[in-house]
Every structure is written in structure tokens, then in C-alpha cells.
Amino acid sequence: MDFATAPVHHVRDALRELFRRGVTRVVASLPTLPAPDLLAAVRRLAPLVWEGSLAGLHLEGPFLSRHRCGAQSAEDVLEPGSDRSRRLLESLVQAGRPDHGGPDAQAIVAMTYAPELEGAEWVERALFAAGILPSPGHTDATEAEFSTALQRWTGMQTPGLGLGGTGRHRLPAVTHLFNAMPGFHHRAPGPVPAALRAAARGDLRVELVADGLHVDPDVIQDVLRLVPGAVCVVSDASAATDAPAGTYTLGAVAIETTGNTGNQNSRAPRLAGQPTLASGAVSLDGALRHLLAWGVPLELAVPAVSTTPALTLPSTRRASGWVEWDWDAENGTIAPGPPAVVVPPGAPGT
Numbered sequence: 001m002d003f004a005t006a007p008v009h010h011v012r013d014a015l016r017e018l019f020r021r022g023v024t025r026v027v028a029s030l031p032t033l034p035a036p037d038l039l040a041a042v043r044r045l046a047p048l049v050w051e052g053s054l055a056g057l058h059l060e061g062p063f064l065s066r067h068r069c070g071a072q073s074a075e076d077v078l079e080p081g082s083d084r085s086r087r088l089l090e091s092l093v094q095a096g097r098p099d100h101g102g103p104d105a106q107a108i109v110a111m112t113y114a115p116e117l118e119g120a121e122w123v124e125r126a127l128f129a130a131g132i133l134p135s136p137g138h139t140d141a142t143e144a145e146f147s148t149a150l151q152r153w154t155g156m157q158t159p160g161l162g163l164g165g166t167g168r169h170r171l172p173a174v175t176h177l178f179n180a181m182p183g184f185h186h187r188a189p190g191p192v193p194a195a196l197r198a199a200a201r202g203d204l205r206v207e208l209v210a211d212g213l214h215v216d217p218d219v220i221q222d223v224l225r226l227v228p229g230a231v232c233v234v235s236d237a238s239a240a241t242d243a244p245a246g247t248y249t250l251g252a253v254a255i256e257t258t259g260n261t262g263n264q265n266s267r268a269p270r271l272a273g274q275p276t277l278a279s280g281a282v283s284l285d286g287a288l289r290h291l292l293a294w295g296v297p298l299e300l301a302v303p304a305v306s307t308t309p310a311l312t313l314p315s316t317r318r319a320s321g322w323v324e325w326d327w328d329a330e331n332g333t334i335a336p337g338p339p340a341v342v343v344p345p346g347a348p349g350t
């Protein structure tokens with residue numbers, strides 16, 4: 001099911017399946033699309049956020065680096081500085097805002113953008129003002145460009161949103177750290193070390209795709225040890241995630257998966273006919289199983305898939321109940337299949 005193009009009743013079916021597996025809050029990511037389609041998708045899905053079915057919308061673009069599109073539609077990437085881009089962002093913010101309610105009611109919770117682009121500062125200002133977190137990602141930024149963007153944010157915070165708050169503050173998160181950005185080089189460090197330093201200071205959170213294919217499991221564990229409270233494990237899922245072999249859509253682009261052939265590498269969705277990774281290979285319950293199988297202690301793994309990512313949501317959308325899994329304490333693994341008990345929000349102890 002492709003959030004960007006599916007009718008609302010298919011979205012509801014997919015959410016029911018995720019909730020059955022123990023996922024309690026879902027942020028729908030919309031990829032870079034032709035501007036009218038993106039606006040239409042926000043208009044279609046925002047009511048699901050207002051009614052509480054979705055926890056929010058994340059727009060992955062369209063203000064991305066043309067050099068780091070990855071699986072995002074390069075044709076639909078826009079320069080943030082143009083009048084057309086300004087009008088589009090204003091319309092998106094408007095489409096995500098309900099008739100009643102403050103910035104906390106905005107359906108869009110985050111937008112991925114490349115902070116080195118000309119006009120990025122305007123995007124950041126507009127997003128913060130609307131209660132939307134700017135998420136650096138799909139970026140070709142140098143370390144200096146990335147750090148400059150973080151400094152710019154300092155003057156743009158609104159109450160409860162921005163840098164340097166308490167541990168439960170709503171902070172921006174880097175969109176899938178390591179993927180779709182320059183890697184670390186000792187003479188050209190790129191955004192990764194700057195992001196990790198900011199995360200260690202408590203000024204930023206970092207998303208990781210923990211499917212065993214996007215980032216080496218040892219690197220995931222290193223990041224969890226370095227900045228344990230800042231890691232948001234995300235599925236980066238698409239219609240092709242956990243799906244049978246076939247061709248699917250990710251908004252405007254065709255992607256494919258070879259399904260579960262027993263060779264884990266073949267299971268990652270890729271751009272059709274190309275080697276480019278296109279989305280996560282497992283949904284969030286699968287990511288938790290991976291973390292535990294790699295030996296990540298339960299007390300690091302569980303917050304990274306639950307309470308830490310929840311902190312990127314407005315506080316009114318964080319209470320998510322509690323899920324008890326059939327887990328094998330001796331082997332540190334959880335049993336496949338649905339959780340043993342899903343305790344609804346508001347129940348004693350949640």
C-alpha cells in the first residue's frame with residue numbers, strides 16, 4: 001500500500017494490519033511527488049491525522065538535493081528559493097492545518113529537506129512557525145553547511161519545538177542517517193559526525209533504518225551506544241516492504257522487490273531495474289526483531305522503536321499504550337507474529 005497514491009480505505013486496511021502486529025502509532029511518509037499530487041495526498045490523509053488514525057504526515061521532499069535523491073523522484077525535486085516553491089509550501093501548511101486548533105494540530109509533523117540549498121533558511125523558518133519539524137536529509141551538505149543549518153535553527157524555535165529543551169522536547173530528527181547523504185571521510189567529514197555531535201548535545205535526533213541492509217548492524221549498534229537517547233528507528237517502509245515479489249509504486253516512481261527468496265539482500269525494495277535501495281526491507285516490528293537478534297539490549301532497542309521516535313510528535317499524540325511481546329528473555333528474542341497483549345492508551349500503567 002502506497003500512502004501517496006492509495007485510496008483512504010486501503011490506508012485504513014494497512015493501518016489495521018500494522019496495529020495487529022503491535023505498531024501503535026504510524027507516521028505516513030509521502031515521497032517527492034509532482035506538486036499537485038503532493039498537495040492532493042496531504043488533503044486526502046490529513047483528516048486521518050485529525051481523527052487520530054495516523055500520528056502525522058512526513059513529507060520526504062520536495063526540497064531535496066538533486067545529487068542525493070536516492071529513490072525519490074528527481075524530476076519533482078524543487079529549489080526552495082523560487083516563488084513556486086514558496087506557494088507550494090504555504091499550500092501544504094494550509095492543507096495540514098485543521099479549521100480549529102493550534103500548531104499542535106498540524107497534520108504534517110516533519111519535512112525532509114536539504115539544508116545546503118539556497119532558500120533552505122526560508123523553508124526552516126516556515127516549518128518551525130507552522131509547528132513542523134525540519135528534517136535534514138537527502139542532502140549533499142558538507143559538515144560546515146550542516147552545522148550552519150543547526151545554528152540557524154537556534155533563533156527559530158517556537159515553544160515546545162526546537163533545540164536545547166528537556167529530554168522530552170520535540171526536536172528535529174535527521175532523515176535516515178547515513179542513507180542519501182555523503183559518507184564520512186577524514187578530510188571531508190560530511191553531515192554524519194556533525195549530526196552525531198548535535199545528537200550527543202541533545203540538540204537533534206537521528207533516524208536509522210534497521211533492516212540490516214541500509215546500515216551495517218555494527219554501525220547501528222555503535223550509534224545506539226554513542227547517542228542512545230537520540231535514536232529513532234524507522235521502517236522507511238513502502239508498498240514493497242515485507243511484500244511478495246513484484247513491482248510497486250513509491251509515489252511517482254516504480255520500485256520492485258524479489259520477495260523472500262532466502263537471500264536477505266534480494267529482499268530490499270529497489271528502484272525498478274536499478275540497484276538503488278528504495279525503502280526499508282522490514283516494518284517496525286521486524287526492525288525490533290533485528291535489533292534484538294544483533295544483541296542490542298532490550299533497554300536500548302525498545303525505546304529506539306517506541307518512546308524516542310514518539311518524541312518527534314506533538315505531545316498530544318504521544319500516548320500510545322503499551323505492547324507486550326512474547327519474548328524469550330534467555331535468548332533476547334521476540335517471537336514472530338502478533339504481540340501477546342496490546343494495552344490501549346489510558347489503561348493502568350500506560
Ligand SMILES: CC(=O)N[C@@H]1[C@@H](O)[C@H](O)[C@@H](COP(=O)(O)O)O[C@@H]1O
Nearest residue numbers: 069070071072179180181277278279
Ligand atoms: C524512501 C527513500 O527515499 N528511501 C531511501 C532511498 O531513497 C535511498 O536510495 C536508500 C539508500 O541510500 P544510500 O544508497 O545512500 O545508502 O535509503 C532509503 O531507502
